[in-house]
Amino acid sequence: MFDNLSERLERSFKILKGEGKITEINVAETLKDVRKALLDADVNYKVAKSFTDTVKEKALGQNVLTAVKPSQLMVKIVHDELTALMGGETAELELNGRPAIILMSGLQGSGKTTFSGKLARMLKAKKNRKPLLVACDVYRPAAVDQLTVLGEQIEVPVYSEPGSKDPVQIALNAIHEAKAKGYDLVIVDTAGRLAIDEQMMNEIEAIKKAINPDETLFVVDSMTGQDAVNTAREFNERLDFNGVVLTKLDGDTRGGAALSIRTVVNKPIKFVGTGEKLDAIDQFHPARMADRILGMGDIVSLVERAQEQYDEEEAKRLQKKIQKNQFDFNDFLAQIHQIKKMGNLKELASMIPGVGKAIKDIDIDDNAFKSIEAIIYSMTPEERTHPEVLNGTRRTRIAKGSGTTIQEVNRLLKQFDQTRKMMKMVTSSKMGKMMPKMKK
Structure with missing residues (x-):
């Protein structure tokens, strides 16, 4: 995860090693290299430029203490700005409804169904929730079967209506089922759709309007890089989702989506998927991710695990x-x-x-x-x-x-x-x- 970006940033900071003080010349040289590293990691150009401009402004405005080397100060500033870029604070789920409802949205193949199972498992174990998974993908033949198998593995019931072609009604019926049987959390898995597919986008808008979810999450494959950011923007314009889920962050990804998406759509990243196993899900902590990008490890997450x-x-x-x-x-x-x-x-x-x-x-x-x-x-x-x-x-x-x-x-x-x-x-x-x- 972020290996190439971490290596490139480390090389960039070496420009300042041995320097007695920060100057406009050595800062400009360092940040030129940082900007290239960000662009190579598939970070949005405007985001990369704005980021390095802010770092430059803060670096030149600092009085370097004798105990702090210029390269160390630059790492500190970049760390703080990376944290701010990814949202600053950790974003929590707001689940106040009875039952609380989470609506999953995203592209085809983004990993929505698997993530729905992971999230149900996590909230059941850590928050003592009693979840009900809802199969609202009426188009992909194996979608209901996939969710049913996941439900069996994590011992969470799945509501489905085989033969029905009305996902709005399925979602509404599932909520009635949840209320009747005492489930306090409903996770609605929807069909993957393309942002350019007007009919499918109208459909998920209708589902959201009908069930009024506490949280609408946009699930995106981080390996799609800059395309993920563009798709998130288009989905947000239609759905006004509450947060982003980045899947496949363990793959051969350059990390640009994680660094760009918060700024472009102004919505927080709430979770990341880090593998295929059902426990491979982490809440997204901007400061900890900045630590990992800069090669500082993430001892807090290790202790939590x-x-x-x-x-x-x-x-x-x-x-x-x-x-x-x-x-x-x-x-x-x-x-x-x-x-x-x-x-x-x-x-x-x-x-x-x-x-x-x-x-x-x-x-x-x-x-x-x-x-x-x-x-x-x-x-x-x-x-x-x-x-x-x-x-x-x-x-x-x-x-x-x-x-x-x-x-x-x-x-x-x-x-x-x-x-x-x-x-x-x-x-x-x-x-x-x-x-x-x-x-x-």
Whole structure:
């Protein structure tokens, strides 16, 4: 995500490295390079020019403190302006209706149906909502089936009327169904349409007028670049939507849509889709995205993801086992599963400040834990609980059973032993610090 832009911006800031102060000449040279980087990332020309003009004005108006180098000051100014460019504050959903209604709109193939499922799953888990998905795409034969399958996967009911060709009536009937059965959230998935298709645009306008949604979201494929921005403008003129959803931000995208769309339509980006899995959805935080674009990582989002998987009771149980030196391969396996639930491994690593650049050209496979899991699954229950019984004969059997080598098995056992010792030291150290406080 934004790898090329991040690299280009870093090169631009190097122009100021070693400079004693900011001058009109070195600022102009730096920002000329920044503007080129933005345009290459498919940022709207007017947006890129206005952005660099604002940065120039602020940079030349600054008195550089002796503790701050010109290049560092420029990064700070660019960071603040990137944050402002993408909306400044995080935009929340306004769901006040009973039931609250979200209307999805967008082009064909933008990912509306998948995103509808992701959003239902997220609001159900994080906001304790009771959602109902509504299939209003009466044109694409597989649309209702796709939404039904997604609904089954996330355990959310789907309202549909097979054979009906009236999406307005389907949406209205679904809302009546929601009220009757106690659903407090209705997500209406509509047919993909082209902005130039007058009949289809009239149809979604009619749906919006009939159901009066709390939120109308425009879903756009970020890989379409500048076309995404132009389409958003046309849709906004007809629908006056509340916010934008950028899908496929994990793909080979130059990021121009994310940097341009807020300025062009004056509507906030509310969510981003970062993969195909149903948990690959993030609320859009402008400041955090600016951090990532400038190679500063995103440690806040990383911690939030970890907290989502954190189980307090499990953590207490695990701490007791570590203190007694009883941490075993069952616990080790459980920790791996928690890490995998947090998302794509390379994306997680890139959230750590300074790591993103280091791993840019390294392929981190999501199956990186596959051989470790295979080795553990090839152990008997006794071996997992009591690793000390793993002699040479057992290790050979495990290697054959897991399709790995004896060297890989030995390496895992050594890593496990080191992990167990380190965890015991950390836990004992924490307990030691707590004891004097407890005596008081």
